[in-house]
Amino acid sequence: MEMSKLSSHKFEKGLFVTPLNTIENMKLNHWNFERLPAYLWLGLVIKKYGHTDGLEKCFRIIEFISKNYKTIELPTLNSILLLSEDYQREIYEFVSKHVEPITLAPLSLIYTFSKHPTFNKFFNIKQKNDSRKEKLVDIIDETYNHQSEISTDIRFIIVWSATLTDRLKISKDLTLIEALHKYAYCNHDDEIMRLYRPTIRSTEGVFGSFMNSMYDQSFNEEFWKEISEMTDCQLFVVNFGNDDDVPDANKYVQHIKGIGVYYENFFRTFKPISKKAEVILSIFVYSYKRLVELVEHKLYCEISGRTIIRSLIENYIIVKYLIDEEKNHTNIWEEYMSYGLGQYKLILLKYKEKETAPKESHVPVNYIEAILQAETSDAFLNMDTRYFDKKSIREKAISVKEKDLFDYYYDYDSQFEHGLWGAIRETTSLICNNPAHKYHHSLDIKNQQKLKSVWDDSRKAMNLIVDYLDQIYPLPVKVKEYE
Amino acid sequence: MNKENSIFFYMKKIQDEYLELLLYLKKNLTIENLEFLLDEVKVFWDKRKNKIHSILSSIISDNLNIGYLTCATQLDVDDNNFLSFLLYGDHHIFDDPLPVRLQISTSKTKLSSYFYEKTIELISDNIRVIGELDQKIWIIPVRYLYSSIDTFQDLTSRIDDIFISLFDGITSMNEYFQKCTSVEDINMNLNNKINKTICLSEQEPRNFSFIQKFNKIKHHEIIDKLSFKNDAEVFYFQMRSYILQALDIIFTSVNSRLVPFIRFKPAFLNFQLLVDNFQKVFPELNLFKNKSYIYYLIYRKMDVQNFDKKNILFVISKIEMNRISNKIDSLLLKDKLDISLVNSKLDECLLNLYESVINTST
Numbered sequence: 045m046e047m048s049k050l051s052s053h054k055f056e057k058g059l060f061v062t063p064l065n066t067i068e069n070m071k072l073n074h075w076n077f078e079r080l081p082a083y084l085w086l087g088l089v090i091k092k093y094g095h096t097d098g099l100e101k102c103f104r105i106i107e108f109i110s111k112n113y114k115t116i117e118l119p120t121l122n123s124i125l126l127l128s129e130d131y132q133r134e135i136y137e138f139v140s141k142h143v144e145p146i147t148l149a150p151l152s153l154i155y156t157f158s159k160h161p162t163f164n165k166f167f168n169i170k171q172k173n174d175s176r177k178e179k180l181v182d183i184i185d186e187t188y189n190h191q192s193e194i195s196t197d198i199r200f201i202i203v204w205s206a207t208l209t210d211r212l213k214i215s216k217d218l219t220l221i222e223a224l225h226k227y228a229y230c231n232h233d234d235e236i237m238r239l240y241r242p243t244i245r246s247t248e249g250v251f252g253s254f255m256n257s258m259y260d261q262s263f264n265e266e267f268w269k270e271i272s273e274m275t276d277c278q279l280f281v282v283n284f285g286n287d288d289d290v291p292d293a294n295k296y297v298q299h300i301k302g303i304g305v306y307y308e309n310f311f312r313t314f315k316p317i318s319k320k321a322e323v324i325l326s327i328f329v330y331s332y333k334r335l336v337e338l339v340e341h342k343l344y345c346e347i348s349g350r351t352i353i354r355s356l357i358e359n360y361i362i363v364k365y366l367i368d369e370e371k372n373h374t375n376i377w378e379e380y381m382s383y384g385l386g387q388y389k390l391i392l393l394k395y396k397e398k399e400t401a402p403k404e405s406h407v408p409v410n411y412i413e414a415i416l417q418a419e420t421s422d423a424f425l426n427m428d429t430r431y432f433d434k435k436s437i438r439e440k441a442i443s444v445k446e447k448d449l450f451d452y453y454y455d456y457d458s459q460f461e462h463g464l465w466g467a468i469r470e471t472t473s474l475i476c477n478n479p480a481h482k483y484h485h486s487l488d489i490k491n492q493q494k495l496k497s498v499w500d501d502s503r504k505a506m507n508l509i510v511d512y513l514d515q516i517y518p519l520p521v522k523v524k525e526y527e
Numbered sequence: 528m529n530k531e532n533s534i535f536f537y538m539k540k541i542q543d544e545y546l547e548l549l550l551y552l553k554k555n556l557t558i559e560n561l562e563f564l565l566d567e568v569k570v571f572w573d574k575r576k577n578k579i580h581s582i583l584s585s586i587i588s589d590n591l592n593i594g595y596l597t598c599a600t601q602l603d604v605d606d607n608n609f610l611s612f613l614l615y616g617d618h619h620i621f622d623d624p625l626p627v628r629l630q631i632s633t634s635k636t637k638l639s640s641y642f643y644e645k646t647i648e649l650i651s652d653n654i655r656v657i658g659e660l661d662q663k664i665w666i667i668p669v670r671y672l673y674s675s676i677d678t679f680q681d682l683t684s685r686i687d688d689i690f691i692s693l694f695d696g697i698t699s700m701n702e703y704f705q706k707c708t709s710v711e712d713i714n715m716n717l718n719n720k721i722n723k724t725i726c727l728s729e730q731e732p733r734n735f736s737f738i739q740k741f742n743k744i745k746h747h748e749i750i751d752k753l754s755f756k757n758d759a760e761v762f763y764f765q766m767r768s769y770i771l772q773a774l775d776i777i778f779t780s781v782n783s784r785l786v787p788f789i790r791f792k793p794a795f796l797n798f799q800l801l802v803d804n805f806q807k808v809f810p811e812l813n814l815f816k817n818k819s820y821i822y823y824l825i826y827r828k829m830d831v832q833n834f835d836k837k838n839i840l841f842v843i844s845k846i847e848m849n850r851i852s853n854k855i856d857s858l859l860l861k862d863k864l865d866i867s868l869v870n871s872k873l874d875e876c877l878l879n880l881y882e883s884v885i886n887t888s889t
Contacts (some may be wrong), residue, residue: 153570157563158551164563177573273574 075190079265082120091148118372122263136166150180154270185479199248271480278477284496285345293339306523319377347493354457354496356505364444390427546657565629594786597622598794601652607831633789645679674784694789707759726796773797788822833881849880
């Protein structure tokens with residue numbers, strides 16, 4: 045199914061609302077969770093006898109039920125199982141005349157003898173090789189998607205039954221009237237079925253949402269619980285990348301290191317007391333160190349790889365922002381340093397003043413104190429808990445005309461940095477391919493799932509930093525050149 | 528602690544659900560319903576297989592701290608003999624033979640009615656174990672859930688080879704049935720060492736000859752029902768079941784990492800005998816073998832008369848307080864068991880236990 049367009053959403057107070065969610069009382073109803081278990085028995089009949097023969101058998105059974113048992117409005121298994129044993133016996137005898145009893149045997153795994161003895165006496169047929177579980181999983185697999193052929197056949201039966209019992213009255217929908225007469229006798233390959241199928245599905249969908257009371261949710265929950273317990277997870281790992289598959293990474297790191305060596309020499313020799321050079325070149329080296337981490341530890345396809353590229357992009361935006369804003373500040377470089385040291389001061393004071401502060405942690409309290417004492421005068425160092433220059437990274441990106449970097453990279457990588465659900469789902473959830481488990485997720489505790497490599501984008505981000513620095517502190521061609 | 532998320536809570540839930548099913552079986556078991564109820568029991572355990580695996584694998588320690596009492600027709604709550612089982616290991620399971628018992632009962636063979644009666648007794652005893660023993664012993668069909676012997680088709684076909692290896696000068700089953708019909712023939716052809724050490728039944732005296740041992744089993748109820756043509760068939764049937772059972776226990780133990788406690792003497796001795804053949808493939812079997820031996824030794828040594836007229840849960844609490852796992856496991860670290868050391872340690876532990884039970888009023 046095609047995704048809805050961003051432009052079709054309504055933006056209200058920071059929230060993009062989808063078109064359907066703007067309609068009052070509209071709610072998602074699930075074919076597979078809320079209605080399928082009640083009709084799976086018909087699915088087994090259709091699967092066994094095929095589209096036309098299967099539907100004809102279902103017609104006969106449903107006509108019999110609707111004629112003789114007025115309390116049953118729709119042919120749901122839950123309503124049949126609630127009938128007295130005598131009534132159940134009559135129905136099962138009729139079903140057994142038209143359908144080989146073994147057809148419904150898979151359901152005896154769910155509806156066992158202790159709770160449904162009559163059902164079992166008719167349909168729990170002993171087989172040499174018990175394949176009930178496999179058959180049950182197969183039919184769930186084929187009907188799980190509400191648009192599959194068998195699902196549409198079952199949904200046709202629902203619509204047909206509803207018209208039979210007058211639960212559904214059709215007045216003007218000529219396509220539906222035609223479909224009710226011809227659907228069972230057309231092949232799924234016939235062109236006309238491309239019209240019938242969506243008509244049937246949409247009718248059943250709307251009808252289903254009005255007939256919610258007919259579906260016993262505890263019956264559905266019990267069904268999914270029972271079937272999920274008797275089958276194993278079929279987990280598959282999504283593996284987008286290979287951490288070893290980056291042949292040029294070391295060569296590139298050496299190239300950036302060469303640039304770093306040049307800048308270190310340049311800074312020490314020509315700009316030793318320039319705050320601007322110190323800030324910009326330090327940010328460059330910080331970026332380089334993150335790049336080295338990426339390469340030395342082969343983090344290309346790991347979560348850490350994403351936090352590294354996010355850091356590279358942020359460093360680039362900050363450098364560009366500081367340069368752009370230089371003209372608007374007396375000394376933006378000192379402000380930037382003070383902002384960072386102020387953050388450190390706040391952390392230090394919490395450690396020193398709060399009794400609950402841990403005695404042992406990875407925070408080097410004494411070292412932070414030494415840095416602060418050496419760099420600033422405590423009496424004049426504010427602690428700003430807002431964004432630097434009161435602008436978020438998004439606003440800074442817009443300001444330096446790099447919003448695309450924010451939209452297409454930084455925003456995505458931030459999900460990983462903050463452990464938001466999308467990132468957790470992508471990295472940590474393994475998909476279970478077992479329809480009986482409702483395609484649930486399991487946990488990638490073996491760390492098998494590999495993300496798409498960040499290498500190419502990290503290199504591009506690093507190149508952006510280098511190219512920008514080259515405009516500020518031009519690099520000799522020999523240093524900049526990369527073969 | 529949130530008890531509802533504790534792994535033991537889930538085990539208790541399974542045991543409670545099983546109790547519910549057993550009560551239903553007790554009320555509704557009839558010859559007519561047998562097939563459906565067999566299916567019900569199998570489906571019950573199939574649905575809980577993953578949960579059992581998950582619970583047990585999360586509490587099994589490297590030194591194999593869970594034992595399962597296997598090859599027993601029932602635990603028998605009225606008979607204090609099961610108490611010895613609780614003295615060793617952290618958790619204890621009765622290997623419930625109900626699925627197998629029901630299977631045989633539905634088999635429409637000469638044995639089905641015999642096993643049908645035994646099944647009824649087993650259901651009642653299981654109900655009491657869950658109802659009265661407060662989760663001290665879990666009831667789980669361990670071999671049903673863990674055995675993989677069926678997947679080793681080569682192996683099951685080699686049971687005959689193992690059987691033939693008991694003899695000198697017999698190389699095939701055809702030859703066995705040609706050379707042997709009477710017990711005297713079997714006696715003549717059996718390997719000398721086997722002839723002396725073979726164990727065929729629980730109560731046979733040590734000094735019995737092979738022929739005396741054989742005659743003791745020849746008229747067992749099951750053997751009688753099966754109406755064998757001659758002694759050779761009886762002996763083959765008996766040994767084949769013992770070998771199959773021993774192999775089943777070996778594979779179940781390897782798969783489950785649970786230690787078998789086999790109190791039925793022939794089954795225990797056959798397990799001890801056969802397990803050595805698999806140690807090259809599964810080196811960990813040495814520990815299973817030694818621990819299984821310890822269970823058996825405690826069972827033989829424990830004088831349960833000391834617990835007569837005492838409240839069973841009180842006795843169990845004393846047994847739990849006097850558990851010997853730490854004292855004994857240190858002796859098992861060596862490849863070979865120092866039997867005399869183990870014996871003296873066990874005697875000391877048992878004396879402490881008796882004193883602790885006798886000297887405390889319930």
